[in-house]
């Protein structure tokens with residue numbers, strides 16, 4: 001039985017040709033919540049759940065919905081493994097390390113930025129070219145180069161722009177919010193919690209305002225002043241998080257159309273944000289991506305067990321893709 005040759009482009013939560021030069025080449029974004037039927041199911045099947053539990057923060061399931069006066073309408077405490085509401089949190093770097101440590105290092109080719117792919121599935125990197133793969137998997141996020149072989153569809157601006165701020169010591173700089181959050185996330189001792197916060201500030205911005213912002217989006221003080229001005233009537237304790245936040249990163253949000261699908265393209269498929277980038281408010285993106293990886297791995301495994309693996313692979317990929325379209329549409333619909 002011939003063995004199948006598979007290339008995965010982009011090592012978000014998966015493997016192999018990764019543009020980053022090393023695992024620590026950049027600081028990934030804020031924490032992620034993982035859900036039982038998707039992200040956590042993938043970790044369980046990969047026998048990584050016990051490792052996940054060592055780092056998961058069930059206290060991160062605390063949820064407060066309040067208005068700008070800090071009046072709370074929904075106010076749920078964090079839990080623990082046994083009282084989980086099904087959304088434990090983990091830092092991206094930790095999740096990435098857990099996944100990376102579970103695969104043989106030689107499977108990952110760091111510093112390989114894909115520039116394009118041609119119709120023969122030749123992969124053109126900055127400094128090399130690779131070919132001969134039975135299946136190429138585009139897992140390189142929203143701006144996938146592999147997707148360009150499949151379709152002209154690009155993500156479009158979702159009408160929301162925000163900032164990701166880091167507050168390394170919330171207790172010092174915003175003590176009232178800090179103490180409140182600490183109480184809500186009751187399983188974090190101050191030491192485990194570390195007192196640090198990731199703060200996101202999102203607001204509707206028109207395409208025009210994003211393109212012609214009245215200040216330099218990358219200038220920390222200009223961004224801070226603009227936000228303090230925009231949110232001037234918000235509760236001072238909430239504004240302290242912006243007043244003292246550090247290293248703001250602008251985050252205009254992009255999405256593929258809800259229900260987007262593609263025609264068959266032999267030997268090529270997509271997973272994760274490359275297939276279905278969406279806004280983060282349902283916390284679905286990485287969960288869906290990990291579920292894609294799980295279902296795709298089953299499809300490849302099934303094809304590889306057949307005596308005619310090369311002929312079975314296209315049929316398995318086709319059913320994987322059909323299922324992906326349904327799951328992606330369900331997750332990205334506003335009422336899900």
Ligand SMILES: Cc1cc2nc3c(=O)[nH]c(=O)nc-3n(C[C@H](O)[C@H](O)[C@H](O)COP(=O)(O)OP(=O)(O)OC[C@H]3O[C@@H](n4cnc5c(N)ncnc54)[C@H](O)[C@@H]3O)c2cc1C
Nearest residue numbers: 010012019032033114140141272273280283284285286287
């Ligand atoms: C503010 C915010 C909060 C979020 N919170 C959550 C949450 O709580 N829960 C959740 O489920 N989702 C969340 N998401 C969504 C989640 O971050 C994404 O869905 C997830 O990261 C997608 O994973 P991915 O591997 O498909 O893509 P990415 O994470 O974008 O990874 C792509 C990888 O491909 C590599 N790459 C890119 N281009 C190339 C190239 N040309 N050649 C080689 N390699 C390349 C990159 O270096 C990267 O390692 C959030 C998103 C945002 C913006």
